[in-house]
Amino acid sequence: MEDSKPIAINIEHYTGDKPIEVVYREGRASSVLDTKAPESISVCGVLSTPLDWLEKRVDTIDQKKANILVEREKMTITLTVNESDHYTKNTITGTAQLSEIFKKFGINNPNVGWTPAKLGQFLRLNRSAFEDKETCMKLVSALKNFTAKAKAQIEKQHDPSGSRADVYRQEVESNLPKSFTVKIPIFAGPVKTTFDVEFDHYLTDGEVFLQLVSPGAQELMDEWRDNSIDKVLNSIRELAPDIAILEA
Structure with a gap:
């Protein structure tokens, strides 16, 4: 223990009426800062984000301890480093x-049903x-009058065992076009694509719902998805050939 050194305290205008308490504390500042464990990082972006990341940092990682998981149905590419x-x-x-x-149209989405x-x-x-x-407005008019026409046909039925589903199906087939054409982007971005959309229908509690179906849009989506994913993967193989690429 080191020898204590005298402490000089100067108090001005002290009259001695009340005692003065002086507290002296000894302490030693830590010379080492607290060490924190490194934090893992999770980043999500556009389809090319793993490639963009590797282009800047491929020389900082051990490729043998990294992998890429490809999930085509989910349209995702996930790069994991220091696995x-x-x-x-x-x-x-x-x-x-x-x-x-x-997404707002709900095309090819089985969970989206529209009343006419x-x-x-x-x-x-x-x-x-x-x-x-003009084609759009004709379709709008047909959709607005759809339910009233179908209900009128149901009321005219002489056979009490007649099926509402059959009446609605006949209305879909006779009063709505088989398909209509739209030009919208399928994926996020400015590129618009032209494709046909068809009607499908189902009944819930006596009310008809329409679903929008487009085999053409689905084919375009699958083709674009596979081409875009393969393009990114080929670039990654050239840049970092030792990273394992796994298809889910």
Whole structure:
């Protein structure tokens, strides 16, 4: 223990009426800062994001300790570096996003069903998706009158065992076009694609719902997805040939 040194305290105007307490504490500042464990990083971006990341940092990683997981149905490419280290493992995910207008249409989405009137209103507000505005407005009119016509046909039925589903199916086939054409981006971005959309229908609690189906759009999506993913993967193979590429 080091010898204590005297402490000089100067107190001005002290009259001695009250005692003064002086507390002297000894301490020693730590010379070493607290050490924190490194944090793993997770990044998500567009489909080319893993490639973009590698182009800047491929020389900073051990390719033998990295992998790429490809999930084509989900349209994702995920790069993992330092795969066996909990603290320094980083994941960089690239994904292709459908355009907002394509998602709003609900094309090829089994969870989206339109009442005819609601679909007519939606198409009227989005008539810019049609190259021919007159065709759009004719379709809007047919959709708005669809339910009334179908109910009138049901009321005219003489056979009480007649099926509402059959009446609605006949209305779909006779009063709505087999398909209509739109020009909208399928994936996020400025590129617009022209394709046909067909009607399908189903009944819930006696009310008809329409679904929008487009085999042509699905073919374009699958083709674009595979070509875009393969293009990114080929560039990664050239840049970092020792990274394992896994298809889910």
